[in-house]
Every structure is written in structure tokens, then in C-alpha cells.
Amino acid sequence: xxxxxxxxxxxxxxxxxxxxxxxxxxxxxxxxxxxxxxxxxxxxxxxxxxxxxxxxxxxxxxxxxxxxxxxxxxxxxxxxxxxxxxxxxxxxxxxxxxxxxxxxxxxx
Numbered sequence: 424x425x426x427x428x429x430x431x432x433x434x435x436x437x438x439x440x441x442x443x444x445x446x447x448x449x450x451x452x453x454x455x456x457x458x459x460x461x462x463x464x465x466x467x468x469x470x471x472x473x474x475x476x477x478x479x480x481x482x483x484x485x486x487x488x489x490x491x492x493x494x495x496x497x498x499x500x501x502x503x504x505x506x507x508x509x510x511x512x513x514x515x516x517x518x519x520x521x522x523x524x525x526x527x528x529x530x531x
Contacts (some may be wrong), residue, residue, distance in 0.1 A: 424461070425462075429463070432518050435505055437454060437502035438454050438505075438506075438508045439454055441503060441507060442462055442483050442499075444496045445498060445500050448474060448509075450483075450492050450494045450495070453506070454502065456485060456487060461486070462483065462484060462486070465478075465484055466479070466480060466481075466482075481497045481498075482494065482495050483497045488520045488522070489526065493518050515528055515529050517530075517531050
């Protein structure tokens with residue numbers, strides 16, 4: 424993510440990122456949770472291109488956040504000023520998703 428975002432002029436008021444994926448899926452994350460080596464966009468595993476069932480051609484992986492935040496089939500990213508819930512978050516999943524704090528569902 425750092426390499427990708429260093430090529431973009433980031434608005435200093437942007438504090439969140441929305442990943443847009445195939446099928447209308449979206450997920451939201453604080454920008455600070457994906458910078459400084461905390462997340463990446465993957466296209467291969469063990470030198471083999473990711474299959475569609477595993478998120479290919481591109482998958483966003485954010486190891487410090489719960490797995491639903493690691494979006495499959497990423498097609499674009501938008502940096503935004505205020506947080507906006509993604510697909511699973513609008514259906515009751517926790518907005519942040521820290522697995523170590525057991526933030527699984529809304530209210531956790």
C-alpha cells in the first residue's frame with residue numbers, strides 16, 4: 424500500500440480508505456491501519472497468480488484487521504475525509520475489526 428499510495432497526492436484531510444471490489448463489495452479502513460507496511464495489494468502467492476476464488480487478480484490484505492477487511496477482487500481505492508461503512512459493516516459487522524480486541528460485530 425505504501426508503494427501504491429506514494430504515487431498519489433493524498434489530501435491531508437483524508438483519514439480513511441474505501442476499497443471498491445467486484446460485485447459491489449466495499450470495505451472501509453482508517454488510512455493509518457494500511458500505511459507503514461501494515462497492508463498490501465497482492466496478485467500472487469508462491470509465484471502463482473491469485474485465482475479468482477482467492478481474490479485474483481488483486482486482493483488487498485490488512486493482517487492487523489479482521490479477515491473481511493482483506494478485500495478480494497479490488498478494482499479501486501478512494502481516500503475520504505470521514506469514515507463510511509462498507510458492505511459487511513452495514514450488515515452489522517464491527518466498523519473497525521481488530522481481531523485481537525474481538526471486534527467482530529457492531530457493539531463489540
